[in-house]
Each structure stands twice: as structure tokens, then as C-alpha cells.
Amino acid sequence: MMVSDRFMRRVKAWMFxxxxxxxxxxxxxxxxxxxxxGGLGPxxxxxxELHLRICRECRDYLEAYRRAVAMGKAxxxxxxxxxxxxxxxxxxxxxxxxRAVDE
Amino acid sequence: MLATARRILNDDAAAQxxxxxxxxxxxxSLERFEARSTLATWLTRITINAALMRLRSRTRRNEQSxxxxxxxFDQNACRIEPHWLFPGDTDELLQRREIRELVRxxxxxxxxxxxxxxxxxxxxxxxxxxxxxxxxxxxxAVKTRLHRARAALKKxxxxxxxxxxx
Numbered sequence: 496m497m498v499s500d501r502f503m504r505r506v507k508a509w510m511f512x513x514x515x516x517x518x519x520x521x522x523x524x525x526x527x528x529x530x531x532x533g534g535l536g537p538x539x540x541x542x543x544e545l546h547l548r549i550c551r552e553c554r555d556y557l558e559a560y561r562r563a564v565a566m567g568k569a570x571x572x573x574x575x576x577x578x579x580x581x582x583x584x585x586x587x588x589x590x591x592x593x594r595a596v597d598e
Numbered sequence: 599m600l601a602t603a604r605r606i607l608n609d610d611a612a613a614q615x616x617x618x619x620x621x622x623x624x625x626x627s628l629e630r631f632e633a634r635s636t637l638a639t640w641l642t643r644i645t646i647n648a649a650l651m652r653l654r655s656r657t658r659r660n661e662q663s664x665x666x667x668x669x670x671f672d673q674n675a676c677r678i679e680p681h682w683l684f685p686g687d688t689d690e691l692l693q694r695r696e697i698r699e700l701v702r703x704x705x706x707x708x709x710x711x712x713x714x715x716x717x718x719x720x721x722x723x724x725x726x727x728x729x730x731x732x733x734x735x736x737x738x739a740v741k742t743r744l745h746r747a748r749a750a751l752k753k754x755x756x757x758x759x760x761x762x763x764x
Contacts, residue, residue, distance in 0.1 A: 567748075
């Protein structure tokens with residue numbers, strides 16, 4: 496028998512209130528940036544991952560979020576994102592020449 | 599430098615003007631340049647500053663509220679989220695020009711102050727502290743804006759996952 500999403504959310508809501516160390520999905524949201532950067536402390540990390548294990552919606556959300564970030568990065572990864580290493584050499588010479596003139 | 603300016607300003611002509619301005623600014627502040635290893639960073643920083651100045655003076659377009667693009671929760675703070683079946687390999691999909699253009703267009707739709715943070719953190723790969731300094735705000739505010747920008751981008755890209763990328 497298929498369990499409805501609404502029923503599952505009610506079960507989770509009960510767990511959020513009664514199970515020690517559980518956070519709500521809304522609280523989970525506030526940890527995402529730090530989690531992806533490896534910036535959570537050990538206790539926070541455990542709490543975050545406990546929530547991830549029991550919450551299908553947050554797992555799906557996080558995966559979609561990661562994909563959105565990856566796609567955003569990829570579409571601008573055109574090899575023109577940073578000043579190439581060989582350009583600064585010319586620039587250094589130009590700057591040094593300009594400095595010499597100033598001095 | 600041009601690519602950086604383009605990403606921030608979303609406008610080729612303005613980006614070119616911005617780079618010229620950045621070069622002028624760089625030569626005006628030569629004494630602040632200290633070591634060759636920091637030159638690329640220094641020039642990029644000057645370009646970003648010039649682009650941000652231009653953005654501040656630009657009339658803001660009508661933007662969708664970031665709140666409308668955020669995650670959804672029920673009355674118990676439980677997330678409401680569809681079950682995603684992601685089609686194919688993301689890298690493979692991004693080889694397609696129309697998909698890349700669509701993703702860029704969706705990023706351009708983000709409210710400006712969130713789009714800028716996304717650009718500076720995720721694309722230019724500046725640190726949270728660097729972005730906070732450039733935008734004259736706190737690291738906490740940068741993290742909040744970054745998260746909301748990414749969440750909004752996810753929402754804007756959902757039709758790709760829902761309707762497929764065929």
C-alpha cells in the first residue's frame with residue numbers, strides 16, 4: 496500500500512517533536528551552506544545527517560540543490576573565468592614600466 | 599576581466615566599459631599592487647569593484663521576489679518536495695548549447711543582490727569574507743543570500759527536471 500506524502504509528513508512532524516536530536520526541515524535548511532562547505536561541527540554534522548537519513552524530501556531537495564549549484568558553475572566554466580597565467584607577465588611589465596615613469 | 603564584468607553586469611557593452619574603467623583604476627592605484635602572485639586577484643578585484651559600482655547606479659529592473667522562489671514547508675516545518683528522478687548525466691546535458699543558455703538565463707532572472715552573491719561565491723570563487731567586504735555587509739548576510747540564491751536557482755531549474763531535458 497502506498498503511504499501518502501501527507502501521512503509521512505505527519506509522522507516526521509511527530510519525530511521532530513519527540514525524538515532527541517531531531518531538527519525540522521526548516522531548521523535543516525539553515526545548515527545547508529555550511530554542510531556543503533564542510534563547515535559544520537561534529538555535533539551539527541551528526542544532527543544534519545540524522546535528518547537526511549530519515550527525510551526523503553530533504554534528500555531529494557539537497558540533491559536538486561547540489562545539481563543546481565553544479566549547473567550554475569558549469570555554464571560559466573568557459574576557460575575565461577580567471578586571468579590566464581601568461582597574461583600577468585605582460586601586465587607586470589606594463590605596470591613596472593608605468594611605475595618607472597612615475598618615479 | 600571581461601568575463602568577470604560580463605557575469606556581474608549581464609551586458610556586453612557595459613562590461614567592456616567596465617573593463618576599461620578597471621584598467622584605468624588599476625593604473626591609478628599602482629602603488630597598491632605589491633606582488634606578481636596577487637596580480638590576477640588584484641585586477642579581478644578591481645574589475646568586480648568597478649562592476650559593482652555600475653550596478654549600484656543602474657536602475658533596478660522589476661524582479662521576482664526571492665521569497666517566491668524559496669523552499670516550501672507545511673505547518674509543521676516539514677518540507678514539501680516532489681520526488682525527483684534526475685534525467686541523465688548533468689555534465690552530458692551541459693554539453694548542449696541550449697541547456698547552457700537556459701541555465702544562464704535562469705541565473706540572470708535571480709534578484710540582483712542574490713545573483714551577485716551567487717556569482718562572486720560560486721563562479722568567481724571568492725571567500726565569504728571577501729564577498730562580505732566587497733558588498734560592505736556581514737559574512738552571515740552573504741551566507742544567507744548565497745543560500746537563497748541557490749535555492750531560487752534550483753526552483754527555476756525544476757522545469758528542466760520535471761519536463762525532462764529532451
